Amino acid sequence: MAEKKALDGVKPARGDSTFIGTLHPMLKAAGADWSIPRLTGTFGHAFSFSMKIGNGAVxxxxxxxxxxxxxxxxxxxxxxxxxxxVRNEKQSAPTPKEIQDIKDRTWETVKTSIDRGIPAIAWQPMTVAQRDSGVSAYGWASLVDYDETEKTYTVRHQHYTTEYTVPYDQFGATDPVGWYCVIGLGEKKPLDRMALQIKSLQHAVAFAHGTRFDLKDAPYAVDAIGFTAFELWKQALERGDVDVGFTEHAACILWEMREHAAAYLREIADHFPEATSHALSDAAVFYDEEIKAIVKLVNICKEHESKHETFATSKRQKAVEVVNAALAAEKKAIEKIEEALAVLPAASK
Structure with missing residues (x-):
């Protein structure tokens, strides 16, 4: 086996989700035809929205x-x-030998994958010392190279853009539960695309109505999801509980997610019978309307020089009106997705 094998053309895709950003180049390297909107629609990023008040950006x-x-x-x-x-109080701690065994097996799998031309995905592949020195490779990153002599991986991250190396067995301790996770791509298997698309639409509706997951079970605590998250955001704006920077950040991420939602629905619409296809196309148009409202909100935020202040009274009212407009468009989009699901032939459900 070669001392070193680099995947020069592979890099994480741009976007807020580090999982999608690393999964996309992995699948692309394997020859799979997955667009970013299709991935975000399938996993749910395109249709999600969460809100919590009081601890900075969500x-x-x-x-x-x-x-x-x-x-x-x-x-x-x-x-x-x-x-x-995983190292936490809920599970018995693995022994040092068990930890080393897992990391050794990971090393062999990652090397084999890179030799095939396919990157692996790793959770926060940085040592504590690297993190403390300024490496901010939080979330998922791509493992694109290895050095057999040094026993290191080369890491590329979509937000921390400086390529770096990390010892293969020295990461997995930079988050609260000490999570070490590396994912490699295995063999291709049958894909039921229609069933997956229907499931993604059902999940879109569940996100909107706040039923996709139980808030008390979520590992990342939020106060609300879906329509209720919009209402909470609006109330916080009305009270002056959130600053301009908080709102601008939330709006920018929502803008990205709903662009993916509209694109995903247009991508899959032609795969369905005519009535469902029309309803999905209509839903995409309503997401376009929502995006227009969100862009207005971003522009209102950009008019403020200080992002750490709350909105002036006049701007606050405009911001609330725009969030209302975005929510109204979101509700219409979800109604159309519900309609699309309702008119599906029984054999498709």
Whole structure:
């Protein structure tokens, strides 16, 4: 085996979700035809929205990127090889020998994958010392190279853009539960695309109505999801409980997610019978309307020089009106998705 094998053309895709950003180049390297909107629609990022008040910006992708993803990843047409270690009070601690064994097996799997031209995905592949020195490779990153002599991986991350190396057995201790997780792509398997698309639409409706997951079970605590999250955001704006920067960040991420929602619905619409296809196309138009409202909100935020202040009274009212408009469009889009599901032939459900 070669001393070193680099995947020069592979890099994470841009976007807020580090899972989608690393999964996309992995699948692309394997020759799979998955667009970013299709991935975000399938896993749910495109249709989600969460809100919590009081602790800074909301990590919109968290509960999908390292929790709900496990529901969907078995259904996208590939086997996946997962290597995980969790150190917390809920589970007995693995022995040092068990930890080393898992990391050794991971090393062999990752090397084999890179030799095939396919990157692996790793959770926060940085040592504590690297993190403390300024490496901010939080979330998922791509393992694109290895050095047999140094026993290191080369890491590329979509937000921390400086490529770096990490010892293969020295990461997995930079988050609260000491999660070590590396995912490799296995063999191709049958994909029921229609069933997966229907499931993604059902999940879109569940996100909107706040039933996709129970808030008390979420590993990343939020106060509300879906329509209720919009209402909570609006109330916080009305009271002056959130600053301009908080709202601008939430609006920018929502803008990205709903662009993916509209694109995903247009991508899959022609796969369905005519009545369902029309309803999905109509839903995409309503997401376009929502995006227009969100862009207005971003522009209102950009008019403020200080992002750490609350909105002036006049701007606050405009912001509330725009969130109302975005929510109204969101509700119309979801109604159309519900209609699309309702008119599906019984054999498709």
């Amino acid at each position: 990590w919109q992708q968290a509960n999908i990127d390292w929790w709900l993803l496990w529901d969907m990843i078995p259904h996208i047409g590939y086997e996946f090889q997962e290597f995980q270690i």
